[in-house]
Amino acid sequence: MTETGRHGGFERLAPRLAIGMAAVLLVAGFAIVLLGAKYYREREVADGEMQAQILASAVSAALAFDDRRGGQEYVNALEANRNVQVAAVYDANGDSFVVYTRSTDIASPGTAPTLRSEIVDNHLDIAMPVQQSGTRLGTVYLQVLIEPAGRRLIRYGLIALFLLLTALVVAVLGISQRELAKVNTELERRASELAQSNEKLQIQIEHREKAEAALRHSQKMEAIGQLIGGVAHDFNNLLQIILGSLQTLKRRGARWNLDLADSQEFHRFIDAGIGGGERAAALTHQLLAFSRRQPLAPKTVDLNKLVSGMSDLLRRTLGESIVIETVLSGGLWKAHIDPNQLENAVLNLAVNARDAMPNGGRLSIETANAYLDEVYVREHDDLSPGQYVVICVADNGVGMTQETLAKAFEPFFTTKDVGHGTGLGLSQVYGFVKQSGGHIRIESEPGIGTTVRFYLPRRFGADQQNEVGKPDRPPPAGSIDETILVVEDENSVRISSVGMLRELGYRVLDATDGHRALHFLEGEPGIRLLFTDVGLPGGLNGKQLADKARRLRPAIKVLFTTGYARDAIVHRGRLDPDVALIAKPFTYEALAEKVREILGEPGR
Amino acid sequence: MAAEISAHARKWGPAVIALALGVAALAAATLSQAFAGEGDTLALEVKATYLIKLPPFITWPGDAFPSSVSPFTLCVVGQDPFGDLLDKALAGKRLIDRPVAVLRIDTAAQDSPCQVMYVAAGPQPAVKSLQAVAGRPVLTVTDSAVDGAKGIVNFILRDNHVRLEIDQAGAIRNRLEISSKLLSVAASVTPK
Numbered sequence: 001m002t003e004t005g006r007h008g009g010f011e012r013l014a015p016r017l018a019i020g021m022a023a024v025l026l027v028a029g030f031a032i033v034l035l036g037a038k039y040y041r042e043r044e045v046a047d048g049e050m051q052a053q054i055l056a057s058a059v060s061a062a063l064a065f066d067d068r069r070g071g072q073e074y075v076n077a078l079e080a081n082r083n084v085q086v087a088a089v090y091d092a093n094g095d096s097f098v099v100y101t102r103s104t105d106i107a108s109p110g111t112a113p114t115l116r117s118e119i120v121d122n123h124l125d126i127a128m129p130v131q132q133s134g135t136r137l138g139t140v141y142l143q144v145l146i147e148p149a150g151r152r153l154i155r156y157g158l159i160a161l162f163l164l165l166t167a168l169v170v171a172v173l174g175i176s177q178r179e180l181a182k183v184n185t186e187l188e189r190r191a192s193e194l195a196q197s198n199e200k201l202q203i204q205i206e207h208r209e210k211a212e213a214a215l216r217h218s219q220k221m222e223a224i225g226q227l228i229g230g231v232a233h234d235f236n237n238l239l240q241i242i243l244g245s246l247q248t249l250k251r252r253g254a255r256w257n258l259d260l261a262d263s264q265e266f267h268r269f270i271d272a273g274i275g276g277g278e279r280a281a282a283l284t285h286q287l288l289a290f291s292r293r294q295p296l297a298p299k300t301v302d303l304n305k306l307v308s309g310m311s312d313l314l315r316r317t318l319g320e321s322i323v324i325e326t327v328l329s330g331g332l333w334k335a336h337i338d339p340n341q342l343e344n345a346v347l348n349l350a351v352n353a354r355d356a357m358p359n360g361g362r363l364s365i366e367t368a369n370a371y372l373d374e375v376y377v378r379e380h381d382d383l384s385p386g387q388y389v390v391i392c393v394a395d396n397g398v399g400m401t402q403e404t405l406a407k408a409f410e411p412f413f414t415t416k417d418v419g420h421g422t423g424l425g426l427s428q429v430y431g432f433v434k435q436s437g438g439h440i441r442i443e444s445e446p447g448i449g450t451t452v453r454f455y456l457p458r459r460f461g462a463d464q465q466n467e468v469g470k471p472d473r474p475p476p477a478g479s480i481d482e483t484i485l486v487v488e489d490e491n492s493v494r495i496s497s498v499g500m501l502r503e504l505g506y507r508v509l510d511a512t513d514g515h516r517a518l519h520f521l522e523g524e525p526g527i528r529l530l531f532t533d534v535g536l537p538g539g540l541n542g543k544q545l546a547d548k549a550r551r552l553r554p555a556i557k558v559l560f561t562t563g564y565a566r567d568a569i570v571h572r573g574r575l576d577p578d579v580a581l582i583a584k585p586f587t588y589e590a591l592a593e594k595v596r597e598i599l600g601e602p603g604r
Numbered sequence: 605m606a607a608e609i610s611a612h613a614r615k616w617g618p619a620v621i622a623l624a625l626g627v628a629a630l631a632a633a634t635l636s637q638a639f640a641g642e643g644d645t646l647a648l649e650v651k652a653t654y655l656i657k658l659p660p661f662i663t664w665p666g667d668a669f670p671s672s673v674s675p676f677t678l679c680v681v682g683q684d685p686f687g688d689l690l691d692k693a694l695a696g697k698r699l700i701d702r703p704v705a706v707l708r709i710d711t712a713a714q715d716s717p718c719q720v721m722y723v724a725a726g727p728q729p730a731v732k733s734l735q736a737v738a739g740r741p742v743l744t745v746t747d748s749a750v751d752g753a754k755g756i757v758n759f760i761l762r763d764n765h766v767r768l769e770i771d772q773a774g775a776i777r778n779r780l781e782i783s784s785k786l787l788s789v790a791a792s793v794t795p796k
Binding site for chain 2: 135
């Protein structure tokens, strides 16, 4: 700023200085011209006299001793001075001794002129004595042209012109200096602007690079998710068949007249089969969670309450060598999430923490409110700014290297020994948080510990429903006057489902596609429940079939089932509030509960 | 005309021729005498003028004059050929800022009070006169037409003009400085 100010001052001064200097130069120039004019004649006279004196001195001996040739040489030598018109020497008697005239039409005085030194017309007349040691030997006469006044004026004019030009140059220099300073300032300003915008661009590029990295990562996760989701879906169908068949077999077996030993062995094998099937189902559930294809049943949840409720479970899971600290924020916002999945997520993190602290340590679980702003959101893929509820799970275990950290969320990636981990724990957490519209952040440093924060979007508005504890009771049965239409394209699944429902006491019809199902719906007015797979062949999917059924029979109830959530009934992984769904593979009890829940108490 | 003359010549014979020759010879002699006299006079005047003009081109040492007011003395040794020419030319004049005296002496001596000594024909041979003032601050002037001996300045006649011969060695012997301007107009200069 000071710099610019100084420039500005000089800018304003420069042209004035230049003009002032020009004026001074002009005045000085005219003064010099006037003085020059005054002294010019005096100088010319002095010059002429000096030449005459030199001639007089040089010619003295030649004059004294009558050496005309020598004398003539002396006067002729004056030819070198272009202005000398006449040079003549006279002896002591006044008679002409030697004469030089520049041209023949110029005459010299016949006898010695009287001594003088004066300007006549345009020439100077000088007559001086020739003396040697005080003895007068004769006279020299010089006639010298002096520059005519006109020509002198032209010369002075030229000088004035030169001065004027000099002044002009100085002025132009001054003005251009000022312009240059202006341009310089402008350039400096532009350069700084450029530097600023460059810096902005640099920052933008960095942001973009981060966002791209995040996008690449999420795309990779998405691809893996799709792959796994497809596999899990098929597995669920298979498990549904296995579990359904085993459970049906188990109930039928009770009616068979087996002796005690046979009966015990029969139940042991059946239970082992069901147990294995259920563990497999749990695994596929985690796979679906990661691929965000698990059907979520979100509720408005108080996370403080949820974390407090998990303390017993966590203590049992972590053992005595690990201290659990919970820091629960007051006035915590509510979140709209699937509480079971959140419990799973926290549990998964706790298990990871335990494995990271083989010699004991501290696990802390904190809750807090948080606001994610635009700047933060811009650097992370698929996230909106706003209010979030945060759960932070931190341990002081072995921590992870950057390489490990980069792969932590990938399914089947594990640092644990074979048989100790599925590599699906963090994947489930990741999938669940993402599917819930949240954000997850993991920080770790080897030797210091790991911190995982997940941000779940705040729920605005009133609580939708209260959590209801499940009463422990036998599966509710159905009655023969309650007709259920099962629509399922896979034979084994359909047979299994139909078997389960008949076991429960319901009257069951079954169809392999939507068109056959519609046919039943038109002919059988007693159908109270449509139990359909979401994905159906033949151009009519579960959702479309349900819509048509409701038009035919407005009172009809619908229960969907699926290996994984599809957009037809699930938006962004969340069920529409009026849609009932049971995820495959479902158990006998779960199906019984669900159907009874939908149809209401019998006889109503 | 030629035929007429030859006719007269044949008539008058050798006597007339002899007479005519005699008259012509007489006339020629008279004329040449007269011319020779006038030339001598002219040359004398020039020499007298030169004699007077020489001193301004010469520098004498400080002891050349007895005092600062002593006159500049021009001596003529022997018979003065100039008559009253010198007196007339020098009347009321000063040389090198001093009054001028003309001294005519018969013989030159070592203590002769002269600054310029013109050696003319006289009872003392010129060589003697010159030797008398050798080493003294005296400018000796001779005329080759008068005597064979040469002073520091010697007048000669060349192309009908009076010219100077200068003996620089002699000048140095007599402790005199000669202006280069004078040397430049000399007909010959004997080097140092």
